Each structure stands twice: as C-alpha cells, then as structure tokens.
Amino acid sequence: MLKIWSMKKEQQKSEVAAGSNKKKVTSAQLRVQKDLNELSLPDTISTHFPNPDDILNFVLTLTPDEGFYKGGVFTFTFAISVNFPHEPPKVTCNEKIYHPNIDLNGNVCLNILRQDWMPVLDLNAVIVGIQFLFLEPNAGDWLNKEAADDMKGDRERFYRNVRSAMAGGTVKGETFKRVLKAKPGEKA
Amino acid sequence: MAAAAVPTTNGSATRRARWTYSDRILSRPGAYVDEEDGFVPGEAPITSVENARILVIGAGGLGCEILKNLALSGFKKIDVIDMDTIDVSNLNRQFLFREKDVGQPKATVAANFVMKRVPGCTITPYVGKIQDKDQDYYLQFNIVVCGLDSIEARRWINATLVDLVDMENPDSLKPLIDGGTEGFKGQSRVIFPTMTSCIECQLDMHAPRAAVPLCTLASIPRQPQHCIEWAHIIKWEEERKDVTLDTDDPEHITWLYKKALARAQEYNISGVTYSMTQGVVKNIIPAIASTNAIIAASCCNEAYKIATTCAPCIGMPGQNNYMLYTGDTSVYTYTFEHQKKDDCPVCGNLPKDLVVNPTSTLGDLVESFAERPESQLKKPNLRSEGKSLYYSSPASLMAQTKGNLVKPLNELLSDGEEIAVTDPAFSTVFKYRVHFS
Ligand SMILES: [Zn+2]
Numbered sequence: 034m035l036k037i038w039s040m041k042k043e044q045q046k047s048e049v050a051a052g053s054n055k056k057k058v059t060s061a062q063l064r065v066q067k068d069l070n071e072l073s074l075p076d077t078i079s080t081h082f083p084n085p086d087d088i089l090n091f092v093l094t095l096t097p098d099e100g101f102y103k104g105g106v107f108t109f110t111f112a113i114s115v116n117f118p119h120e121p122p123k124v125t126c127n128e129k130i131y132h133p134n135i136d137l138n139g140n141v142c143l144n145i146l147r148q149d150w151m152p153v154l155d156l157n158a159v160i161v162g163i164q165f166l167f168l169e170p171n172a173g174d175w176l177n178k179e180a181a182d183d184m185k186g187d188r189e190r191f192y193r194n195v196r197s198a199m200a201g202g203t204v205k206g207e208t209f210k211r212v213l214k215a216k217p218g219e220k221a
Numbered sequence: 222m223a224a225a226a227v228p229t230t231n232g233s234a235t236r237r238a239r240w241t242y243s244d245r246i247l248s249r250p251g252a253y254v255d256e257e258d259g260f261v262p263g264e265a266p267i268t269s270v271e272n273a274r275i276l277v278i279g280a281g282g283l284g285c286e287i288l289k290n291l292a293l294s295g296f297k298k299i300d301v302i303d304m305d306t307i308d309v310s311n312l313n314r315q316f317l318f319r320e321k322d323v324g325q326p327k328a329t330v331a332a333n334f335v336m337k338r339v340p341g342c343t344i345t346p347y348v349g350k351i352q353d354k355d356q357d358y359y360l361q362f363n364i365v366v367c368g369l370d371s372i373e374a375r376r377w378i379n380a381t382l383v384d385l386v387d388m389e390n391p392d393s394l395k396p397l398i399d400g401g402t403e404g405f406k407g408q409s410r411v412i413f414p415t416m417t418s419c420i421e422c423q424l425d426m427h428a429p430r431a432a433v434p435l436c437t438l439a440s441i442p443r444q445p446q447h448c449i450e451w452a453h454i455i456k457w458e459e460e461r462k463d464v465t466l467d468t469d470d471p472e473h474i475t476w477l478y479k480k481a482l483a484r485a486q487e488y489n490i491s492g493v494t495y496s497m498t499q500g501v502v503k504n505i506i507p508a509i510a511s512t513n514a515i516i517a518a519s520c521c522n523e524a525y526k527i528a529t530t531c532a533p534c535i536g537m538p539g540q541n542n543y544m545l546y547t548g549d550t551s552v553y554t555y556t557f558e559h560q561k562k563d564d565c566p567v568c569g570n571l572p573k574d575l576v577v578n579p580t581s582t583l584g585d586l587v588e589s590f591a592e593r594p595e596s597q598l599k600k601p602n603l604r605s606e607g608k609s610l611y612y613s614s615p616a617s618l619m620a621q622t623k624g625n626l627v628k629p630l631n632e633l634l635s636d637g638e639e640i641a642v643t644d645p646a647f648s649t650v651f652k653y654r655v656h657f658s
Contacts (some may be wrong), residue, residue: 036259037394037396037413037537038391040416040537040538041386041415042388043415044416044538056385056605056607056639057380057639058604058606059280059380060421061565061605062606063643064566066604066641066643066645067614069602069612069615070600070613070614070643070645071645072614074615074616075509079615079616080615081617082617082621083620086607086608088529088609088612096471104592106545119372119424119427131235134436136455137437137459138455138458138459140435140454140458141435142435142439144434146435147432147434148431149444152424152425172536174434174440175436175439175440176439176440176594178439180276182635210328
C-alpha cells in the first residue's frame with residue numbers, strides 16, 4: 034500500500050486536487066444535462082420540468098401538426114433512473130389514447146425504450162422515436178390490438194375512430210377524454 | 222530461523238497455528254517482490270493481515286464465499302453489508318445459511334456462522350443499504366471487496382471511493398476489489414480509485430439487461446417468461462396501479478403468478494411456476510456455486526496480496542486489472558488492462574478549482590466561462606448536485622432558470638461546492654469546485 038501511495042503522489046503532480054465532502058453532480062445528471070444541451074425540438078414539442086432542479090423527471094408535450102393525430106395534445110412523463118444511460122428512460126403517455134403502439138394505460142411500445150436501448154442513444158433519439166409513432170403508427174407491433182386491427186383493416190375507419198377518441202368520444206366501448214388543442218377563440 | 226518468524230506475541234503460541242502454512246508465504250522472501258515493493262518477510266505482513274479492516278459488500282452467493290475465504294486467510298477485522306434476508310432459494314449455494322435462517326438478515330447470519338467457525342475473527346454485520354453510510358464510515362476500511370449483483374450499487378460505491386481520495390491522507394485511497402458472476406461467466410477486478418480505470422470507465426463491460434419487446438409481451442407471448450413479464454409490466458399497471466409492487470411480498474408474487482398462469486394457459490404455453498415468476502420479476506440471474514467460488518477465490522487472493530505485499534496484485538497502474546473468466550464455451554480466462562477513460566464522469570475528469578467572488582452574480586460567472594480559453598461556451602448548461610443553476614436548453618428550463626443569472630453566487634452555491642458545465646460545442650463536461658474569495 035505504501036508503494037501505491039507514492040505512485041499516487043507521483044501521478045497527482047500533473048493533476049489538480051481531488052477529494053471533498055461536498056456532493057458531486059451524479060453521472061446520470063451529467064449525461065441528462067448533456068442530452069438537454071443537444072435537444073433540438075420542433076415547434077410541435079415542448080418540455081416542462083415540474084421541479085426545475087430535478088432534470089431526471091420531466092413532461093414532454095407533443096402537438097402533432099400532421100398525420101392521424103393532428104391537432105391533439107399528448108403529454109409523456111419521462112422518469113430517468115440514476116442508472117441512466119445504462120438503463121433507458123421510462124416513458125409513459127398520460128392521456129388515454131387510441132393508438133396501436135400505446136395501450137390504454139399509457140405504456141409505449143418503442144424498440145429503443147426497451148429491447149434496443151443502448152447507452153449511446155440519447156434523449157433526442159427517444160423523442161424522435163415518439164414523434165415517429167404519431168406520424169407512422171405501426172399496426173404490426175401492437176400494444177392495443179383493437180386499434181391495430183382497425184388500422185390494418187381500413188385506414189379511413191381507423192382515422193375516424195382516432196378523431197372521435199381525440200374529441201372525447203367512445204370507440205369500441207372505451208370512452209376517451211378530449212385532447213384536441215383549443216383553436217384561437219375557441220373554449221378549451 | 223524459521224521458528225523466529227512464527228510470532229508468539231498476543232497470547233498463546235498456538236495463536237497462529239491455523240495459519241502455520243500460509244504464514245510461511247509471509248515469513249519467507251517472495252519470488253516476485255522485495256523490500257523495494259514494501260515486502261519485509263516476518264512479523265510485519267502477518268500483522269498487516271490481522272489488522273487490516275476489510276469491508277465486504279454483499280453476503281449472497283459471492284459474499285458467503287468471500288467472507289469464508291477472508292476469514293480462513295487470516296483476516297480478523299471484517300465488516301459486511303447486505304440489505305437482504307435469506308430466501309429458501311438461496312440455500313443451495315449460499316452455504317453459510319440453513320433452513321432455520323430463512324427470513325433472517327444475510328449479513329448477520331453469515332457473520333455469526335463464520336465467527337463461530339474461525340475463532341478470533343470478528344465480523345461486524347450491517348443490515349441495510351450501502352447508501353445509508355457516509356464517507357466517515359468508508360474511511361475506516363483498508364480494502365473494500367464487492368460481491369454484488371447490482372450495477373447500481375457498484376457504481377455508487379465506486380463513485381464514493383473515488384470521492385474519498387484526499388491527497389493529504391494516504392489512507393483515503395481504498396483499493397476496490399470487485400467480483401461478479403453470471404452463470405458460467407465471471408470477472409474479478411482491482412481498482413485503485415482515481416489512479417486506475419474505475420467501474421464507471423468499465424461500464425461497457427456490462428451488457429444492458431436483455432429485454433423482450435413490449436409488443437411481443439402484449440401480442441404474441443411465446444415463452445412462459447413472456448407471460449410473467451406481461452403480468453408484471455402490463456397487467457399490474459392496469460389493475461393495481463395504486464399499489465407499489467414489492468417483489469419481496471409473497472401476495473404480490475402470487476398475484477402475478479396467477480395472472481401469468483392464466484395467460485399462459487390461454488396461449489398454450491407451459492412452464493409458468495411460482496419460483497420462475499419470482500426469478501423473472503426480481504431479475505434473478507442464474508447463479509452457479511462453483512463460478513462464485515472461482516471468482517471469490519480470485520478476489521480474496523488479491524485482497525491478501527494487497528494487504529501483505531507478499532506477491533504482485535493485479536490492478537497496479539499500467540498493469541492488468543481485469544480478470545475475465547468464461548466457462549460457458551469450454552474454459553477461457555484472460556487478464557488484461559482496462560484503460561482509464563479520460564472522459565469518465567466519475568474518475569476521468571476531476572474538478573478544477575475556481576475562485577470566485579461570492580457576491581458576484583451567476584450571470585458574471587457564465588460570462589466568464591464564455592471568455593475562458595478552455596471553454597468559450599456559447600450555450601452552456603450549468604448545475605450543482607442539487608440545483609439547476611442555468612440551462613440555455615431546453616427553452617422551458619431556460620425560462621425557469623434565467624432568473625438565477627442576477628442572483629449572487631453565495632445565494633445559489635456553498636463554498637467548495639462542485640458545478641458541472643456542458644455546452645453543445647464540447648463533448649466533455651467541465652467541472653469546477655467553486656471557492657469563495
Ligand atoms: Zn472512471
């Protein structure tokens with residue numbers, strides 16, 4: 034042990050002092066901060082941090098301006114564990130939605146949130162992935178079977194059902210909440 | 222002369238009878254070490270083993286082996302931390318436990334068992350989490366040996382030991398010996414915190430947990446495990462959203478088991494059992510007793526060599542530090558040097574000291590970063606451990622933090638606190654320890 038300490042002192046000459054009892058920024062925080070630096074969000078996506086000091090938990094709001102879900106407002110809770118980026122962020126949709134890849138409890142089927150997650154992926158990749166699910170729902174990999182079958186069977190009918198769910202209607206026995214963005218001058 | 226090397230101090234001459242043969246290693250010159258390495262055969266290394274304070278983290282499959290090996294190697298002052306209680310499924314390999322111990326804390330039972338078998342050895346158990354303990358606690362030990370199954374816990378103790386290193390105090394450098402196994406595979410590694418590649422540097426050696434696509438669980442389960450994961454991830458949320466799943470609560474596991482079984486029957490899948498449910502939900506990695514024995518043996522030999530200097534250990538700077546053992550395709554072992562990463566968030570990039578006027582504003586500081594030659598930041602994000610100081614991205618956080626720019630630093634930070642600064646123009650993180658002038 035004496036030898037290792039003399040090596041340490043040798044090495045230290047070229048470095049600055051370490052060691053302090055003060056709390057250090059954690060590696061998960063560092064990585065999320067870096068990812069936030071590199072976010073490039075389109076106008077249709079915004080973030081909200083309920084506690085701005087806690088960057089590991091935030092809400093993403095998506096307001097698609099094209100596709101089946103145009104005009105809707107959808108929010109996603111991002112919960113990032115201290116094990117990030119070793120583990121993917123946990124993402125759930127807060128609104129009940131009629132979507133082949135999102136079940137009625139808000140679970141999201143996106144490959145990079147689960148089986149294809151890699152620590153080199155960043156929050157931008159996850160957000161792009163979610164955005165893509167709204168432009169191109171994938172009836173092949175479904176979480177909501179009825180929505181997937183509907184979409185595979187007749188895209189027109191699926192579109193009408195999506196719109197009626199978003200307007201707060203009932204689709205196949207499930208009642209949805211209205212998630213349409215209020216137009217200027219319209220009551221929310 | 223040989224007799225002189227057998228110490229007779231501290232009581233009876235038979236004090237070290239149990240270690241007569243291992244003491245010969247310590248009382249004769251070593252083939253690969255000399256005085257320059259700090260090895261003086263005789264009483265000194267023997268005292269080192271007796272007095273070394275060893276912390277063992279984990280009293281499970283590896284932990285049982287490690288505690289047994291350390292005690293039988295002559296270490297006398299051992300502490301052990303484990304938060305778990307003994308489950309009946311542990312008894313096949315965690316040999317310090319008996320059926321009567323089921324439900325008791327692992328740390329306590331393991332400590333008592335080994336102390337009974339090896340008189341003179343004191344093992345102090347702590348039942349709880351490593352995170353419960355502060356720096357002063359970890360400062361007491363000379364060597365830390367980990368036998369854990371959690372990456373999170375490894376990362377935590379690693380970061381803690383890196384933090385502990387204080388140039389004023391040689392004893393603050395705690396060698397970390399880490400063992401891990403998964404089936405027929407395992408590794409043991411030695412880390413000298415801040416000096417050699419740390420667990421965070423080596424994070425790429427751990428494959429992320431294999432996961433089944435969510436849609437497979439929902440749509441086409443093919444294996445009994447898929448039905449269990451479905452009950453765990455989807456059904457629980459659906460029906461018991463307000464209850465936090467406790468994987469140690471038999472009622473919760475039974476509920477999942479029944480749901481999984483019903484689903485398996487629906488899809489004509491056989492093999493769902495209660496213990497499989499428990500294994501999948503708790504992410505129990507298949508453990509093989511003899512792999513644990515191999516890895517623990519290697520960890521404990523390194524501890525012995527570090528404590529006594531009787532032979533070169535792995536892990537010295539510039540030397541091999543990682544021993545990989547693979548038994549699943551024939552047998553292969555390989556020892557290599559895992560390089561320290563310059564951009565390692567834990568050990569790679571130690572904070573620079575930065576002296577500031579405590580009454581100057583955060584805005585002044587951000588501006589000074591824009592001018593500093595090494596940074597020249599354009600769109601910085603800044604935080605301390607507890608506070609988002611200023612974020613220029615995303616827009617919502619900028620709106621929430623820009624008010625801090627006009628605040629004096631002593632309102633936002635305490636003297637000596639660390640801040641981390643990032644900027645899209647740089648891949649590295651700039652860390653500073655802020656000192657008030
Ligand atoms: Zn490192």
